[in-house]
Amino acid sequence: MSHPRVDVVLLTMNDRPEQEKTAQATLLAQRGVDLRICVVGNGCVPDIVPSDAHTVVLEENVGIPGGRNAGARALTESGRPGDYLFFLDNDATFPTDDVLARLLAEADHHPEAAYVQPRLTGPDDATTPRRWVPRLRAGDPSRPGVITTMTEGIVLVRRDAFDAVGGWEASLFAYEGLDLAYRCWSAGWSGWYAADLRMHHPVTSPTRHAQFHRLAARNRIAVAYRNLPASLIPAYLTTWTAITLARSARHGGIRDSLQGMREGWALRHAQARRPMSWRTAWRLTTAGRPPVISTPAHPRSIRSPAGGTP
Template identity: 75%
Template sequence: MSHPRVVDVVLLTMNDRPAEEKAAQATLLAQRGVDLRICVVGNGCIPDIVPAGARTVVLKENLGIPGGRNAGARALGEAEHPGDCLFFLDNDATFPREDVLSRLVAAAEQHPGAAYVQPRLTGPDDTTSPRRWVPRLRTSDPWRPGTITTMTEGVVLVRRSAFDAVGGWADEFFLYHEGLDLAQRLWSRGSTGWYAAEVRMHHPLTSPARHDQFHRLAARNRVWVAYRNLPAPLIPAYLAIWAFITAVRSARGGGACESFRGLREGWSRRRDQARCPMSWRTVLRLTAAGRPPVI
């Protein structure tokens, strides 16, 4: 790149991972080829670890991950000359090289139709990529770059103009599937996503099921994704497919009662969500990109 680009970085914390957060911030501050503006958001707390010169946002209560990240994005957007790109960083994710952000920005420049660029997320071994971290249906080759229709929320570069145009993350999701919702809304505006598989980031190999509310919130938010984004005729198909998948997964790993409680909650509260169904043209575009929106 001929000159540095400004990247606004939002890092959310609950002061629950001090060692991991120190490592995340150290590798963030080591990035080269970009100008960083950082906002550390205390989600129901005052952040304990804040880099010199960074902004802080202190939320009186835990608003959930999308709500906290929106607060950080707003704070950076209110600054003079906001960056063209936002990077959302989990506080336990690390950059294995000093050029990760500059390469992601370069990928965004090479793919102007992509509203977001996703690096390849691996465990600390630099190799292991669980299925859930590969942002496409065909997960056998996580090293293959290409157009994607969803995202891994905790390490993603998003164009600010596109992010602001769709209203950012869905606050009310609190946790889980906010990336799928955001991706579908960005696609609805004619954009795509790009998987820069050659650019790696590291994350502990933790399971999302470690959170007590995982089964309920994941199921509830699936319903809300469908109601918010899908044409009406596709909603029953989507929910039927995911009810079946949920039943199969629950038989193997438990959580059936909470999962189906979440499905009921999502359906009963669906009208609380802002509905803006995608066009049939977007359905076709998503299908052509390898992920029909009912899957």
């Protein structure tokens, strides 16, 4: 009996071997799917590689989106790419052996969705911080529905949508999910949050990484200039800046946030502009997230730019 084929991309810097062994073991235990796996060494030669998996060795750390693109490209070039790509952080685990098969079933049930997002919890299978719920109304993480952003480290993406929009934006280096989500929506797709499907991830804070505040701030400006109609950019950035500064004043990182804002502003015109249509802006609005509302990355919400989650 043939099974649906999924290409899996996993980045590593050989910095968490025990967690990576566990992640790969739960991946290989998935049933009801045919897997092709690519382990990408982001500035290293991967130490842990499953049998028959592809390997990409990058001479330097090119960032999370660039590394993921390299893995997706290697699987394409190896022939017969799968219909879906699954991007997996190297410290995330599947709590049961049917998660991928059920995610594919969700994708079949929602053919309009370019990407399907499982519910992310801590290892206790219950704790879901608000920052991990990929929608504005995050009070009930068990509620499924249409989403306009993504938790990019654990997400299923249709291969044809991924290729059509050009994959991840490598210049962002990290914190790239909103950009890909916007481009998928601009191409006529949407996203789906499959809240009843869980994936496990350690609950950790990225603020121990010096680049967090700077890159998160820089990239918000870059994403706005890349994707929004010109008349929406001031409203988006005004809202985002006010919230970012308020949160930075409470939680720290205001100096790095300001530096990132300066970098983003200085480099804004270097962005490749592909502004969404007003129809897309309206679709985002009716889906619950007008593209003038920006929830900045919380100081405890985003992965390390080193190649996995902190």
